[in-house]
Amino acid sequence: MTVADPGNMNEALKKRQFGKPRESVILFVLTLCAAVSLVTTLLIVGVLVRESATFFEEVSFRDFFLETEWQPLFEPVSFGIWELVAGTLMVTFWALLLAVPIGLATAVYLSEYAHPNTRKVLKPILEALAGVPTVVYAYFALTFVTQDLLRPTFGADQVNVFNALSASIMLAVMILPTIASISEDAMANVPRDLREAAYGLGATRLEVAIRVVFPAALSGIIAAILLAIARVVGETMIVAIAAGSTPQLTVNPFEGVQTMTGFMLQVGLGDAARGTVDYQALFAVGMMLFLITLAFNVAAYFFVRRYREEYE
Amino acid sequence: MASEQLRLRAGGAVARRQLVSRVSRYLFLGATVLGVSILGFLAYDTIDSGASRLSLDFLTNYPSRFAEKAGLRPAMYGTLWLMLITVFSSIPIAIGTAIWIEEFAPRNRLLTIVKINLANLAGVPSIIYGILGLTIFVRFYGMDRSLLAGGFTLALMIIPMTVIASQEAIRQVPPSLRDGALALGATRWQAVRHNVLPNAIPGIMTGTILAISRAVGETAALIMIGGAAFIHFDPGPNLADFADPGGFWAGLNESFTVIPIQIYAWTLDSRREFQANASAGIIVLMTGVMALNLLAALIRERFRRN
Numbered sequence: 001m002t003v004a005d006p007g008n009m010n011e012a013l014k015k016r017q018f019g020k021p022r023e024s025v026i027l028f029v030l031t032l033c034a035a036v037s038l039v040t041t042l043l044i045v046g047v048l049v050r051e052s053a054t055f056f057e058e059v060s061f062r063d064f065f066l067e068t069e070w071q072p073l074f075e076p077v078s079f080g081i082w083e084l085v086a087g088t089l090m091v092t093f094w095a096l097l098l099a100v101p102i103g104l105a106t107a108v109y110l111s112e113y114a115h116p117n118t119r120k121v122l123k124p125i126l127e128a129l130a131g132v133p134t135v136v137y138a139y140f141a142l143t144f145v146t147q148d149l150l151r152p153t154f155g156a157d158q159v160n161v162f163n164a165l166s167a168s169i170m171l172a173v174m175i176l177p178t179i180a181s182i183s184e185d186a187m188a189n190v191p192r193d194l195r196e197a198a199y200g201l202g203a204t205r206l207e208v209a210i211r212v213v214f215p216a217a218l219s220g221i222i223a224a225i226l227l228a229i230a231r232v233v234g235e236t237m238i239v240a241i242a243a244g245s246t247p248q249l250t251v252n253p254f255e256g257v258q259t260m261t262g263f264m265l266q267v268g269l270g271d272a273a274r275g276t277v278d279y280q281a282l283f284a285v286g287m288m289l290f291l292i293t294l295a296f297n298v299a300a301y302f303f304v305r306r307y308r309e310e311y312e
Numbered sequence: 313m314a315s316e317q318l319r320l321r322a323g324g325a326v327a328r329r330q331l332v333s334r335v336s337r338y339l340f341l342g343a344t345v346l347g348v349s350i351l352g353f354l355a356y357d358t359i360d361s362g363a364s365r366l367s368l369d370f371l372t373n374y375p376s377r378f379a380e381k382a383g384l385r386p387a388m389y390g391t392l393w394l395m396l397i398t399v400f401s402s403i404p405i406a407i408g409t410a411i412w413i414e415e416f417a418p419r420n421r422l423l424t425i426v427k428i429n430l431a432n433l434a435g436v437p438s439i440i441y442g443i444l445g446l447t448i449f450v451r452f453y454g455m456d457r458s459l460l461a462g463g464f465t466l467a468l469m470i471i472p473m474t475v476i477a478s479q480e481a482i483r484q485v486p487p488s489l490r491d492g493a494l495a496l497g498a499t500r501w502q503a504v505r506h507n508v509l510p511n512a513i514p515g516i517m518t519g520t521i522l523a524i525s526r527a528v529g530e531t532a533a534l535i536m537i538g539g540a541a542f543i544h545f546d547p548g549p550n551l552a553d554f555a556d557p558g559g560f561w562a563g564l565n566e567s568f569t570v571i572p573i574q575i576y577a578w579t580l581d582s583r584r585e586f587q588a589n590a591s592a593g594i595i596v597l598m599t600g601v602m603a604l605n606l607l608a609a610l611i612r613e614r615f616r617r618n
Contacts, residue, residue, distance in 0.1 A: 026501045030416055033408030034426055037475070040468050041429050044440060047447045105343030113337050114344075124609070125348050131522075131605055132354075133529020135572040136594050139579045143587055144357055176347050202326075204333035227435070234437025236532035237572075241579060261532070264439050268446070268536035286443050290436065297435035301428065 048290055051283035058277045064284065070247040070258070072278035079281060081288060083247040087164070087257035091239055092232045094168030094253055095175065100225060102172075103179030107221075110180070111187035112209040123181070130177035134237045141170035141242035154254065162244025162256035170238050175228040182227065186220020187213050223303035230296035234289065236261040260289045358598070362591025370592055375542045375574070379585040382578075384593060386543040390459070390568040391528060391600075393548035397463025397564070398470065398527050403520055406471045410478035410516075415490075415504050434472035441469040442536025450537050457538030458565045459548055465537055466530060470523040477519020481512040514615035518608045525604035529597065531572040542577070543569045571597045 056064070059079045067080025106126065110119050145166040150159045159165075190213050198212045214221070244256025245266055258266075267282040322330060365380075373383025409430075417423045445465030455461040485508050493503035549563030571593060578590035 023499050023501050027416055030408045030412040033405045034412040034417070036405050037409060037430055037433055037471060038426065040433060040444075040471070043448060044436065044444050047444055048440075051447065102343045102347060105340045106347050109337075109340035109344045113340055122344060122348060125351060126344075128602075128605065129347070129351050131525055131601060132351075133531070133572055133597060133601065135529065135531040135575050135579075136354075136358075136598065139575060139587075139590055139594060140354060140357070142579060143361075143590075144354075173350055176350075180347065204329050206333035206336040207329070209336075230435050234435075234439065236437070236439045237576065240532075241576065261437065261439050264443070265532060265535060268439075268442065268532075268538075270538075282443065286440055290440055293435060293437055294432060297432050300435075301431050 044290065048283055048287040051280060052287045055277065055280035055284040058280070059284075068249065070263070072263075072281050077277070079277075079284075081260075081285065083249055084258060084260045084263055084285060085288070086249050087239075087243065087247065087262070088233055088259040090164050090251070090253065090257055091168045091171060091243060091259060092229060094165060095171035095232050096225070096229065098169065098172035099175050099179055099228065103176050103224075103228075104183055104221065106176070106180040107183035107187060108209050108214070110184045112205065112213060123184070126177050126180055129173065130181070132174075134174060134235055135241075137170040137174055138237040138241035141166045141238055145169050146242065150254070159254045160244070160256050162242065162246075163254050164243050164257045165253035167239045167242040168253065170242065171232050171235060174235065174238065175231055178228045178231060179224045182224035183217065183221045186217035186224070189220070190216040219303045219306045223300045226296045226300035226303065230293045230300065233296070234261065234293045236265050240265040260285050264289070355598075358591050358594050361588055362593075362595050365588045365592035366595055370589075371596070374544050379583065379589055382586070382589055384571060384574060384596060386545065386547055387569050387571045387574040387593075388596075390539070390543070390547040391570045393459050393564070394463050394466065394534075394568065394570055395524060395528060397459060398466040399520075399524060401464055402467035402471050402474060402523075405467075406474035406520070407478055407516060409471070409475045410482055411504060411509075413475070414479055414482040415500065415508065430472045430475055434476060437532075438469060438530055439532040439536060441465055442533035444468065445533065445537040455565070457540070457567050459568045460564050461537055462534055462539060462568060462570075465533055466527045469530070469533060470527050473523045473526065474520050477522065478512070478516045481515025481519065482508060484515060485511045514611050518612045521604050521608040521611070525601045525608075528600055528604070529572055531570075531576055534570055534573060535576070538567075539573045540567060540569055543567065571600075 064079055064081055067078050068082055069078040069080050070083040071078045110123060114122065142162075146159070146161065146163060150163065150166055194212050194216055195208050198208045203212070239259045240262045243259060243262060245258050245262060246256045247258040247263070248255070250257065263285055264282055267279060321327075369381075370383050371388065372385050373381060374385055376382040413423065413426060417426070442465065445461060445468070449455045449461035449464050450457060453461075455464075489507045489511065490503050493507045494500070498506070545566075547563075547566050547568035549560045553559035553563050575590050575593040575597065578586045578593060581587075
């Protein structure tokens with residue numbers, strides 16, 4: 001065999017790499033695939049902006065943000081978003097109050113105390129909770145939590161059939177794996193040296209966990225909580241079924257509230273005709289929801305990146 | 313002698329700190345067990361209230377005004393067809409996106425935007441996807457409240473998750489495989505097609521199956537685009553339609569319900585006896601979800617050893 005002339009060889013290679021039309025067609029198709037996700041975002045933003053613009057032609061920004069009553073279906077109609085935002089805030093508050101301590105304690109146990117074999121068994125079971133469809137949690141919130149737990153305990157006259165607390169309890173169960181799993185990852189990523197140094201100075205296991213590992217993993221833990229908040233705020237079925245559909249400003253968790261997602265589902269179920277103001281309100285509330293969850297997700301993204309940069 | 317043995321036992325403040333530390337173990341363990349036992353308890357409670365309603369009739373009956381006669385048949389057909397549409401429309405796009413990001417994309421700002429965008433899309437609430445599907449597929453493209461509109465909406469929803477999982481799988485393939493192929497004169501696509509993809513497939517499948525199990529349980533987005541609760545026919549193409557493209561297409565354009573929507577409707581039914589139906593529906597749904605998760609775990613385990 002003769003050695004090919006290097007000039008020709010380059011030609012041949014070039015032909016093979018770039019000359020074949022097939023290769024560029026494939027690159028084109030792959031690029032199109034990647035464009036789908038960008039187009040999805042543009043469509044989401046476009047739809048929300050365009051349709052809520054129609055809404056704001058009828059209802060002023062001022063009324064939307066300054067009125068305190070959300071009453072789209074009865075006269076006199078009123079579109080003050082705060083009642084819905086307050087409903088969302090209330091269920092989020094109680095859900096976090098329950099899920100954050102339990103979730104973080106679980107993360108500390110799995111990362112600092114548990115035998116590796118125990119961890120290998122417990123973590124997948126916990127993560128299975130994350131795979132449960134939320135309509136299932138919603139069913140439990142209404143049946144078990146409200147009917148069998150809250151009403152017998154606190155009295156049926158105190159606890160509404162649809163109440164914020166039952167939704168919050170199941171929301172807490174829903175986000176428990178998110179908080180525990182991501183925090184545990186962050187804690188497990190803290191370098192051994194830090195722990196060894198603390199042990200060497202005579203710290204106990206608890207002291208190492210709370211005063212060394214926890215602060216070192218803080219950005220990951222914050223990211224976990226931010227992601228959990230975004231999920232609670234965007235969750236629909238649990239609040240729509242268990243928290244009811246009465247928009248109101250209250251601090252009593254035994255009363256029913258309507259959240260932003262709860263209202264959106266109500267419209268989706270077909271209460272409002274297309275083109276009416278209350279139908280368009282769907283998009284204005286959707287816009288608000290989108291912006292809130294986006295803010296939490298973006299914040300979480302940067303916190304995750306920070307802890308990745310610190311120790312990986 | 314025992315009495316002469318050196319005893320390393322702390323006293324005073326140190327002993328107190330050690331005691332607190334030892335007790336703390338049980339506190340943390342308690343929290344963990346609480347979380348894990350919730351899963352067990354929910355399973356017990358569902359089976360306790362739903363098992364008696366579970367029967368062959370329950371799976372093959374249409375919805376009914378009478379709790380004992382109501383069944384899950386249209387919902388099961390709906391879920392099955394919806395998942396088929398979702399899988400076939402989302403998986404190629406998701407894998408293509410992952411390949412583009414990992415193997416072909418120029419390392420520049422565009423890539424960063426694509427990645428951040430995917431991370432954010434994965435966090436967008438499902439009900440927003442519902443609004444998107446309602447506006448784009450149902451209204452703009454005039455698909456009405458059909459299986460196709462539902463399937464496409466779910467596809468958009470699971471693409472980000474599937475892409476992220478597939479990227480992870482592609483990144484796990486040793487670079488030497490790709491480099492070796494390229495060194496032997498393979499084009500970039502040949503290296504990806506014959507060396508990278510075959511090794512990434514198990515990981516991609518695991519991620520995809522988990523995304524599908526998310527789609528199976530999705531309720532809010534499908535209610536938004538108009539999945540109805542009570543349907544008295546089998547949504548989707550019938551067996552006879554497989555020979556007839558026109559009939560097949562018509563089948564895909566039928567209205568639908570799915571198991572989670574049926575559970576939702578039974579849960580909120582004012583007649584208490586329908587709650588047992590909801591429980592039985594949950595048993596069916598969870599069996600499906602758990603089977604998918606188990607399948608994903610099996611694939612992961614099997615290929616980890618090789």
